[in-house]
Amino acid sequence: MKTSKAEFDATxxxxxxxxxxxxxxxxxxxxxxxxxxxxxxxxxxxxxxxxMIGISGNRKGFVYISADRDMYEDLIKIFIGIDxxxxxxxxxxxxxxxxxxxxxxxxxxxxxxxISVPVVFQGMPSQLxxxxxxxxxxxxxxxxxxEAYVVIGLQ
Amino acid sequence: xxxxxxxxxxxxxxxxxxxxxxxxxxxxxxxxDGQKALEIVKEKKPDVITLDITMPGMDGLACLDEIMVxxxxxxxxxxxxxxxxxxxxxxxxxxxxxxxxxxxxxxxLANAFDRLLKRNENE
Numbered sequence: 620m621k622t623s624k625a626e627f628d629a630t631x632x633x634x635x636x637x638x639x640x641x642x643x644x645x646x647x648x649x650x651x652x653x654x655x656x657x658x659x660x661x662x663x664x665x666x667x668x669x670x671m672i673g674i675s676g677n678r679k680g681f682v683y684i685s686a687d688r689d690m691y692e693d694l695i696k697i698f699i700g701i702d703x704x705x706x707x708x709x710x711x712x713x714x715x716x717x718x719x720x721x722x723x724x725x726x727x728x729x730x731x732x733x734i735s736v737p738v739v740f741q742g743m744p745s746q747l748x749x750x751x752x753x754x755x756x757x758x759x760x761x762x763x764x765x766e767a768y769v770v771i772g773l774q
Numbered sequence: 775x776x777x778x779x780x781x782x783x784x785x786x787x788x789x790x791x792x793x794x795x796x797x798x799x800x801x802x803x804x805x806x807d808g809q810k811a812l813e814i815v816k817e818k819k820p821d822v823i824t825l826d827i828t829m830p831g832m833d834g835l836a837c838l839d840e841i842m843v844x845x846x847x848x849x850x851x852x853x854x855x856x857x858x859x860x861x862x863x864x865x866x867x868x869x870x871x872x873x874x875x876x877x878x879x880x881x882x883l884a885n886a887f888d889r890l891l892k893r894n895e896n897e
Contacts (some may be wrong), residue, residue, distance in 0.1 A: 715783040722855025730860040
C-alpha cells in the first residue's frame with residue numbers, strides 16, 4: 620500500500636522529533652534542523668558512516684542516518700570517554716543511533732511499524748540498491764557543528 | 775549482585791557498564807545476541823540481566839522466554855529502543871522485572887537500578 624503525502628509528512632515529523640530527542644536527552648545539546656527536501660535524482664545522500672534500518676509491517680521502506688566520523692567520535696567521547704575510537708566503534712555508533720531513532724517512532728506508530736537490526740557501512744557500498752517506488756525525504760541536521768542526514772524512504 | 779549485559783551494540787554495552795560502576799555489581803559477562811546470552815546464563819546464572827530486544831539472530835523477547843525456563847530467578851531489565859506500549863507489556867508478561875526505553879542516560883540507568891535493587895532488598 621502506497622503511503623499518502625499526509626502520512627509521509629506525519630511519519631517524517633515523528634522521525635524529526637525522535638532525532639531531536641536523542642541528542643537532547645543524551646548530550647544536552649539540541650540538534651538543529653535545516654530545510655528538509657524530497658530527493659528527486661538518482662543516488663543517495665551519504666556522509667562517511669551510515670546506519671540504516673529496514674522498515675516493514677504497516678509501512679515499508681528504510682531510514683538511515685549518515686554523518687562524518689567527527690560526529691560519532693564526539694558522541695562516543697561523551698558516552699564512554701574514549702578519545703580515539705576504532706572504525707568498528709564508529710560503525711557501531713552509527714547503527715545504534717539509527718536503531719534508537721527508528722525504534723522510538725513506534726511510540727506513535729505502534730508495534731506494526733517493524734524495524735530491522737541496523738545495517739552499517741562506510742562510504743557508498745556498491746551493492747546498495749534502493750527500490751524505484753520509494754519516496755525519499757532528506758532531513759539535514761546539525762548537532763554540535765556536525766552536519767548529518769536523516770533520510771527516510773517509504774513506499 | 776552479578777550482572778549480564780546483552781545488547782548488539784558494543785557502545786551500548788560499554789555505556790551500561792560505565793554507568794553502573796558505582797553500584798555493588800559484578801559484571802560477569804556481556805553478549806551481543808540472544809544465543810550467546812543464553813550460553814552465559816546457563817553457565818554463570820547471573821542475578822540481573824539487562825536485555826536489548828532488537829538483535830541479530832535470537833532477539834530479546836525470544837531470549838527472555840528461554841531465560842525464564844532455564845533461570846527463572848534472574849531479574850531481567852529490558853533496555854530497548856522499541857518504545858511502543860505493546861512491546862513493553864509483552865516483555866513484562868514474559869517475566870521481565872523492569873523496562874527502560876533508549877535513549878538511556880546515566881540518570882535513567884541509575885533510577886532503574888535503584889528501583890530494581892530496592893525491590894530486590896524487599897523480596
